[in-house]
Amino acid sequence: MREALFIKKNADKWNKYQHEPTDNPDETAERFINLIDDLSYAKTFYPKSKATRWVNGIAAGIYQGIYKNKKEKYSRIFQFWKFELPLLFKKYHRIFLFTTCTFILFTAIGVFSSMHNEDFIRGVLGDGYVNMTEENIAKGDPFGVYKDGNPFSMFIWIGFNNISVAFKAFVGGFTLGLFTLMIMWGNGIMLGAFQYMFFAKGLGIQSVLVIWIHGTLEISAIVISATAGFVLAAGILFPGTYSRSVSFKRNAKDAAKILISLVPVFIVAAFFESYVTHLMSQSFSKNNSAGLPVWASISILVSSLLFIIWYFVILPIRLHKKGYYIQPDGIINRLKNNNA
Numbered sequence: 006m007r008e009a010l011f012i013k014k015n016a017d018k019w020n021k022y023q024h025e026p027t028d029n030p031d032e033t034a035e036r037f038i039n040l041i042d043d044l045s046y047a048k049t050f051y052p053k054s055k056a057t058r059w060v061n062g063i064a065a066g067i068y069q070g071i072y073k074n075k076k077e078k079y080s081r082i083f084q085f086w087k088f089e090l091p092l093l094f095k096k097y098h099r100i101f102l103f104t105t106c107t108f109i110l111f112t113a114i115g116v117f118s119s120m121h122n123e124d125f126i127r128g129v130l131g132d133g134y135v136n137m138t139e140e141n142i143a144k145g146d147p148f149g150v151y152k153d154g155n156p157f158s159m160f161i162w163i164g165f166n167n168i169s170v171a172f173k174a175f176v177g178g179f180t181l182g183l184f185t186l187m188i189m190w191g192n193g194i195m196l197g198a199f200q201y202m203f204f205a206k207g208l209g210i211q212s213v214l215v216i217w218i219h220g221t222l223e224i225s226a227i228v229i230s231a232t233a234g235f236v237l238a239a240g241i242l243f244p245g246t247y248s249r250s251v252s253f254k255r256n257a258k259d260a261a262k263i264l265i266s267l268v269p270v271f272i273v274a275a276f277f278e279s280y281v282t283h284l285m286s287q288s289f290s291k292n293n294s295a296g297l298p299v300w301a302s303i304s305i306l307v308s309s310l311l312f313i314i315w316y317f318v319i320l321p322i323r324l325h326k327k328g329y330y331i332q333p334d335g336i337i338n339r340l341k342n343n344n345a
Contacts, residue, residue, distance in 0.1 A: 008051050015043055023063050033067060040064040049247050088337045090266050092329055093259055095321035097236050104232045107186075108193050115197020119205075129198040138202065147208050148215045148286035156279045164275035167223060168268060171230035175264045178237025185234035192227055211289045214302040218285055219278035221309035226270045229317065233260040281305065 006014075022036050044064055047057040094101070118125045127135050141149040170188065177185030203212035240256025241249065281297070288296030328339045 006050075008054060008056065011047070011051070012056050019043075019060060019063060022067070037064065037067045040067065049251055084337060086266075088324065088329060089331060090262065091316065091321040091324055092331050092337070093262060094317055095325050096259070097232060097263075098318070098321065100235050100239065101229070101232045101317070104189070104228055104235055108189050108228050108231070111190050111193025112197040112200075115194040116201045117197075118194075119198045119201040126198045126202050129195055130202070135202070142206055142208070146286075146290040147203070147206070147211065148282075148289060151215070151278070151282050151286040156283060160275050160279035163278050164272055167226070167271040167275060170227060171264060171267055171271065174227065174231040174234045175237065175260060176234070177231075178234040178241075178260060180238075181242060182235050182238035185231050185238070188234075189228075189231050192224075196224065208289075214299060214306070215282060215285045215289065217306050218282045218302055219274045221306055222270050222274035222277070222313070225309075225313040226267045226274065230264055230267055233263040236260040236263065277305065 018039070022040065027033055027036070040060060040063055044057070044060045047054065047060055051057050115129070119129075137150065138147070141147055170192070174185050174188045177183070177188055200209075200212065200216075203209055236256050237253075237260040240253040240260075244252035247255070285297045285302050288299070288302075290296070329337060330339070331337060
Protein backbone atom coordinates (compact mmCIF):
# COMPACT_ATOMS: atom_id res chain seq x y z
CA MET A 6 0.00 0.00 0.00
CA ARG A 7 1.32 3.46 -0.89
CA GLU A 8 2.04 5.74 2.05
CA ALA A 9 -0.47 8.38 0.88
CA LEU A 10 -3.24 5.81 0.69
CA PHE A 11 -2.28 4.41 4.10
CA ILE A 12 -2.49 7.88 5.65
CA LYS A 13 -5.76 8.74 3.89
CA LYS A 14 -7.31 5.49 5.07
CA ASN A 15 -6.39 6.02 8.75
CA ALA A 16 -6.01 9.79 9.28
CA ASP A 17 -9.55 10.34 10.56
CA LYS A 18 -9.17 7.52 13.05
CA TRP A 19 -5.84 8.87 14.31
CA ASN A 20 -7.26 12.38 14.68
CA LYS A 21 -10.16 11.02 16.68
CA TYR A 22 -7.85 9.02 18.96
CA GLN A 23 -5.62 12.07 19.48
CA HIS A 24 -8.25 14.76 20.05
CA GLU A 25 -11.19 12.80 21.46
CA PRO A 26 -9.96 10.82 24.47
CA THR A 27 -12.25 8.26 26.07
CA ASP A 28 -12.77 7.12 29.64
CA ASN A 29 -14.03 3.69 28.58
CA PRO A 30 -11.30 1.14 29.41
CA ASP A 31 -12.43 -1.32 26.74
CA GLU A 32 -12.42 1.34 24.04
CA THR A 33 -9.04 2.61 25.24
CA ALA A 34 -7.60 -0.89 24.96
CA GLU A 35 -9.11 -1.33 21.50
CA ARG A 36 -7.67 2.00 20.33
CA PHE A 37 -4.26 1.05 21.69
CA ILE A 38 -4.26 -2.32 19.89
CA ASN A 39 -5.35 -0.66 16.60
CA LEU A 40 -2.58 1.92 16.93
CA ILE A 41 0.02 -0.76 17.64
CA ASP A 42 -1.05 -2.63 14.50
CA ASP A 43 -0.84 0.58 12.44
CA LEU A 44 2.51 1.45 14.00
CA SER A 45 3.93 -1.99 13.26
CA TYR A 46 2.88 -1.67 9.61
CA ALA A 47 4.20 1.90 9.35
CA LYS A 48 7.56 1.05 10.90
CA THR A 49 7.96 -1.81 8.46
CA PHE A 50 7.15 0.07 5.26
CA TYR A 51 7.59 3.77 6.13
CA PRO A 52 10.14 3.82 8.97
CA LYS A 53 11.23 7.44 8.38
CA SER A 54 7.78 8.87 7.67
CA LYS A 55 6.20 11.66 9.72
CA ALA A 56 3.06 9.55 9.84
CA THR A 57 5.01 6.84 11.69
CA ARG A 58 6.16 9.36 14.29
CA TRP A 59 2.60 10.68 14.57
CA VAL A 60 1.12 7.24 15.24
CA ASN A 61 3.93 6.44 17.66
CA GLY A 62 3.21 9.63 19.60
CA ILE A 63 -0.51 8.85 19.90
CA ALA A 64 0.20 5.27 21.01
CA ALA A 65 2.75 6.47 23.55
CA GLY A 66 0.20 8.90 25.01
CA ILE A 67 -2.41 6.17 25.44
CA TYR A 68 0.18 3.82 26.88
CA GLN A 69 1.24 6.34 29.51
CA GLY A 70 -2.40 7.00 30.34
CA ILE A 71 -3.00 3.30 30.93
CA TYR A 72 0.14 2.42 32.83
CA LYS A 73 1.37 5.55 34.63
CA ASN A 74 -0.73 4.79 37.71
CA LYS A 75 -0.91 1.01 37.27
CA LYS A 76 0.49 -1.02 40.13
CA GLU A 77 2.45 -3.88 38.65
CA LYS A 78 1.20 -7.23 39.85
CA TYR A 79 4.36 -9.03 38.83
CA SER A 80 7.92 -7.87 38.46
CA ARG A 81 9.33 -7.63 34.95
CA ILE A 82 11.62 -10.61 35.53
CA PHE A 83 8.78 -12.79 36.81
CA GLN A 84 6.63 -11.84 33.82
CA PHE A 85 9.46 -12.74 31.45
CA TRP A 86 9.84 -16.26 32.82
CA LYS A 87 6.14 -16.96 33.35
CA PHE A 88 4.67 -15.45 30.19
CA GLU A 89 7.04 -13.81 27.73
CA LEU A 90 9.56 -16.58 27.17
CA PRO A 91 7.01 -19.44 26.86
CA LEU A 92 4.84 -17.36 24.49
CA LEU A 93 7.92 -16.39 22.51
CA PHE A 94 9.00 -20.03 22.25
CA LYS A 95 5.52 -21.00 21.05
CA LYS A 96 6.17 -18.99 17.88
CA TYR A 97 9.10 -21.25 17.08
CA HIS A 98 7.76 -24.68 18.04
CA ARG A 99 8.12 -25.90 14.46
CA ILE A 100 11.78 -24.90 14.39
CA PHE A 101 12.22 -26.59 17.78
CA LEU A 102 10.63 -29.77 16.41
CA PHE A 103 12.91 -29.66 13.36
CA THR A 104 15.99 -29.14 15.56
CA THR A 105 15.03 -31.95 17.93
CA CYS A 106 14.37 -34.45 15.12
CA THR A 107 17.60 -33.48 13.38
CA PHE A 108 19.65 -33.96 16.55
CA ILE A 109 18.03 -37.35 17.20
CA LEU A 110 18.87 -38.32 13.61
CA PHE A 111 22.52 -37.32 14.06
CA THR A 112 22.70 -39.26 17.34
CA ALA A 113 21.20 -42.32 15.64
CA ILE A 114 23.84 -42.04 12.90
CA GLY A 115 26.50 -42.03 15.63
CA VAL A 116 25.02 -45.19 17.17
CA PHE A 117 24.62 -46.92 13.80
CA SER A 118 28.17 -46.07 12.70
CA SER A 119 29.59 -47.30 16.01
CA MET A 120 27.73 -50.60 15.66
CA HIS A 121 29.20 -51.28 12.22
CA ASN A 122 32.71 -49.91 12.64
CA GLU A 123 34.77 -50.57 15.76
CA ASP A 124 37.18 -47.77 14.94
CA PHE A 125 34.43 -45.18 14.64
CA ILE A 126 34.19 -44.62 18.41
CA ARG A 127 37.93 -44.02 18.68
CA GLY A 128 37.78 -41.67 15.72
CA VAL A 129 35.08 -39.60 17.39
CA LEU A 130 36.05 -39.73 21.08
CA GLY A 131 39.80 -40.15 20.67
CA ASP A 132 42.11 -43.02 21.63
CA GLY A 133 43.05 -41.42 24.96
CA TYR A 134 39.49 -41.18 26.24
CA VAL A 135 38.49 -44.65 25.00
CA ASN A 136 41.61 -46.27 26.53
CA MET A 137 40.99 -44.51 29.85
CA THR A 138 37.35 -45.65 29.90
CA GLU A 139 38.31 -49.24 29.08
CA GLU A 140 40.90 -49.21 31.88
CA ASN A 141 38.29 -47.89 34.33
CA ILE A 142 35.85 -50.63 33.27
CA ALA A 143 38.55 -53.27 33.78
CA LYS A 144 39.20 -51.90 37.28
CA GLY A 145 35.51 -52.09 38.14
CA ASP A 146 35.09 -48.31 38.11
CA PRO A 147 33.47 -47.59 34.70
CA PHE A 148 32.53 -43.99 35.47
CA GLY A 149 35.69 -43.06 37.30
CA VAL A 150 36.24 -40.09 35.02
CA TYR A 151 33.54 -38.22 36.93
CA LYS A 152 35.46 -38.59 40.19
CA ASP A 153 38.61 -36.90 38.92
CA GLY A 154 39.44 -33.33 39.84
CA ASN A 155 38.00 -30.73 42.20
CA PRO A 156 34.18 -30.53 41.94
CA PHE A 157 34.10 -26.72 42.07
CA SER A 158 36.74 -26.41 39.35
CA MET A 159 34.77 -28.90 37.26
CA PHE A 160 31.59 -26.87 37.86
CA ILE A 161 33.19 -23.67 36.54
CA TRP A 162 34.82 -25.34 33.54
CA ILE A 163 31.78 -27.40 32.55
CA GLY A 164 29.40 -24.44 32.91
CA PHE A 165 31.64 -22.21 30.82
CA ASN A 166 32.15 -24.90 28.17
CA ASN A 167 28.42 -25.63 27.83
CA ILE A 168 27.54 -21.94 27.56
CA SER A 169 30.24 -21.44 24.92
CA VAL A 170 28.85 -24.36 22.86
CA ALA A 171 25.36 -22.82 23.10
CA PHE A 172 26.70 -19.43 22.03
CA LYS A 173 28.43 -20.96 19.01
CA ALA A 174 25.18 -22.68 18.01
CA PHE A 175 23.41 -19.32 18.28
CA VAL A 176 26.06 -17.43 16.30
CA GLY A 177 25.82 -20.14 13.67
CA GLY A 178 22.54 -18.54 12.66
CA PHE A 179 24.55 -15.78 10.97
CA THR A 180 25.82 -18.44 8.54
CA LEU A 181 22.22 -19.23 7.54
CA GLY A 182 22.25 -22.07 10.05
CA LEU A 183 25.10 -24.04 8.44
CA PHE A 184 27.49 -23.69 11.39
CA THR A 185 24.62 -24.44 13.79
CA LEU A 186 24.00 -27.63 11.84
CA MET A 187 27.70 -28.50 12.17
CA ILE A 188 27.54 -27.99 15.95
CA MET A 189 24.54 -30.31 16.12
CA TRP A 190 26.26 -32.87 13.90
CA GLY A 191 29.39 -32.94 16.05
CA ASN A 192 27.50 -33.22 19.34
CA GLY A 193 24.95 -35.71 18.02
CA ILE A 194 27.58 -38.04 16.55
CA MET A 195 29.65 -37.79 19.74
CA LEU A 196 26.63 -38.56 21.95
CA GLY A 197 25.69 -41.59 19.84
CA ALA A 198 29.21 -43.01 19.87
CA PHE A 199 29.68 -42.26 23.58
CA GLN A 200 26.42 -43.90 24.63
CA TYR A 201 26.92 -46.96 22.40
CA MET A 202 30.37 -47.53 23.89
CA PHE A 203 28.80 -48.27 27.28
CA PHE A 204 25.90 -50.30 25.90
CA ALA A 205 28.40 -52.45 23.98
CA LYS A 206 30.19 -53.16 27.27
CA GLY A 207 26.96 -54.19 28.98
CA LEU A 208 26.82 -50.95 30.98
CA GLY A 209 23.97 -49.27 29.14
CA ILE A 210 21.49 -48.92 32.01
CA GLN A 211 24.19 -47.85 34.44
CA SER A 212 25.45 -45.22 31.99
CA VAL A 213 21.94 -43.77 31.64
CA LEU A 214 21.54 -43.57 35.42
CA VAL A 215 24.89 -41.80 35.80
CA ILE A 216 25.39 -39.69 32.69
CA TRP A 217 21.83 -38.50 32.14
CA ILE A 218 21.61 -36.99 35.61
CA HIS A 219 23.24 -33.94 34.04
CA GLY A 220 22.87 -34.95 30.40
CA THR A 221 19.10 -34.47 30.30
CA LEU A 222 19.35 -30.73 30.94
CA GLU A 223 22.65 -30.32 29.11
CA ILE A 224 21.61 -31.98 25.84
CA SER A 225 18.16 -30.37 25.92
CA ALA A 226 19.74 -26.94 26.35
CA ILE A 227 22.12 -27.54 23.44
CA VAL A 228 19.16 -28.47 21.22
CA ILE A 229 17.28 -25.34 22.33
CA SER A 230 20.32 -23.14 21.71
CA ALA A 231 20.53 -24.63 18.22
CA THR A 232 16.85 -23.71 17.86
CA ALA A 233 17.83 -20.12 18.66
CA GLY A 234 20.46 -20.30 15.90
CA PHE A 235 17.88 -21.50 13.37
CA VAL A 236 15.44 -18.78 14.53
CA LEU A 237 18.15 -16.25 13.69
CA ALA A 238 18.74 -17.89 10.31
CA ALA A 239 14.99 -17.93 9.58
CA GLY A 240 14.88 -14.17 10.05
CA ILE A 241 17.33 -13.84 7.19
CA LEU A 242 15.99 -16.55 4.89
CA PHE A 243 12.24 -16.11 5.39
CA PRO A 244 11.37 -12.44 5.99
CA GLY A 245 7.70 -12.93 5.12
CA THR A 246 5.84 -9.60 4.85
CA TYR A 247 8.69 -7.71 6.54
CA SER A 248 11.79 -6.30 4.91
CA ARG A 249 14.77 -8.60 5.37
CA SER A 250 16.49 -6.22 7.78
CA VAL A 251 13.37 -5.83 9.96
CA SER A 252 12.79 -9.59 9.94
CA PHE A 253 16.40 -10.22 10.94
CA LYS A 254 16.25 -7.74 13.83
CA ARG A 255 12.99 -9.22 15.15
CA ASN A 256 14.27 -12.80 15.03
CA ALA A 257 17.69 -11.85 16.40
CA LYS A 258 16.01 -10.29 19.45
CA ASP A 259 13.85 -13.39 19.97
CA ALA A 260 16.81 -15.76 19.51
CA ALA A 261 18.90 -13.80 22.02
CA LYS A 262 16.14 -14.08 24.63
CA ILE A 263 15.96 -17.84 24.09
CA LEU A 264 19.73 -18.14 24.44
CA ILE A 265 19.91 -16.04 27.62
CA SER A 266 17.13 -18.11 29.19
CA LEU A 267 19.33 -21.21 28.94
CA VAL A 268 22.08 -19.88 31.20
CA PRO A 269 20.36 -21.09 34.43
CA VAL A 270 19.73 -24.48 32.79
CA PHE A 271 23.43 -24.87 31.95
CA ILE A 272 24.43 -23.81 35.46
CA VAL A 273 22.16 -26.44 37.04
CA ALA A 274 23.44 -29.07 34.56
CA ALA A 275 27.04 -28.17 35.46
CA PHE A 276 26.21 -28.46 39.17
CA PHE A 277 24.67 -31.89 38.65
CA GLU A 278 27.66 -33.11 36.64
CA SER A 279 30.24 -31.79 39.11
CA TYR A 280 28.60 -32.84 42.36
CA VAL A 281 25.70 -35.27 41.83
CA THR A 282 26.99 -37.36 38.92
CA HIS A 283 30.22 -37.69 40.92
CA LEU A 284 28.28 -39.37 43.74
CA MET A 285 26.18 -41.54 41.45
CA SER A 286 29.27 -42.87 39.67
CA GLN A 287 30.42 -44.32 43.00
CA SER A 288 27.29 -46.47 43.20
CA PHE A 289 28.62 -48.60 40.30
CA SER A 290 32.20 -48.79 41.51
CA LYS A 291 33.43 -52.04 43.04
CA ASN A 292 35.93 -50.12 45.15
CA ASN A 293 33.51 -47.72 46.78
CA SER A 294 30.10 -48.55 48.24
CA ALA A 295 29.17 -44.93 48.98
CA GLY A 296 26.97 -43.17 46.46
CA LEU A 297 23.47 -42.16 45.55
CA PRO A 298 20.64 -44.70 45.46
CA VAL A 299 19.19 -45.54 42.05
CA TRP A 300 15.87 -43.90 42.90
CA ALA A 301 17.63 -40.54 43.38
CA SER A 302 19.15 -40.75 39.91
CA ILE A 303 15.82 -41.66 38.34
CA SER A 304 14.07 -38.84 40.21
CA ILE A 305 16.55 -36.21 38.99
CA LEU A 306 16.53 -37.56 35.43
CA VAL A 307 12.72 -37.72 35.17
CA SER A 308 12.25 -34.35 36.88
CA SER A 309 14.69 -32.71 34.46
CA LEU A 310 12.97 -34.23 31.44
CA LEU A 311 9.51 -33.25 32.69
CA PHE A 312 10.70 -29.70 33.30
CA ILE A 313 11.98 -29.33 29.73
CA ILE A 314 8.78 -30.79 28.26
CA TRP A 315 6.51 -28.74 30.51
CA TYR A 316 8.25 -25.37 30.19
CA PHE A 317 9.22 -25.41 26.52
CA VAL A 318 6.33 -27.44 25.07
CA ILE A 319 3.26 -27.73 27.31
CA LEU A 320 3.24 -24.31 29.01
CA PRO A 321 3.58 -22.33 25.74
CA ILE A 322 0.68 -24.28 24.23
CA ARG A 323 -1.47 -23.78 27.34
CA LEU A 324 -0.82 -20.03 27.46
CA HIS A 325 -1.59 -19.74 23.76
CA LYS A 326 -4.86 -21.63 24.16
CA LYS A 327 -5.84 -19.37 27.05
CA GLY A 328 -5.53 -16.39 24.70
CA TYR A 329 -2.29 -14.85 25.98
CA TYR A 330 -0.16 -13.13 23.38
CA ILE A 331 2.75 -10.68 23.13
CA GLN A 332 1.91 -7.29 21.67
CA PRO A 333 4.42 -5.61 19.32
CA ASP A 334 5.56 -3.37 22.19
CA GLY A 335 6.32 -6.43 24.35
CA ILE A 336 3.29 -6.18 26.65
CA ILE A 337 1.57 -9.44 27.57
CA ASN A 338 -2.16 -9.34 26.87
CA ARG A 339 -5.06 -11.77 26.74
CA LEU A 340 -7.97 -12.02 24.35
CA LYS A 341 -11.17 -10.93 26.08
CA ASN A 342 -13.45 -13.53 24.52
CA ASN A 343 -11.16 -16.46 25.35
CA ASN A 344 -12.32 -18.30 28.46
CA ALA A 345 -10.13 -21.35 28.05
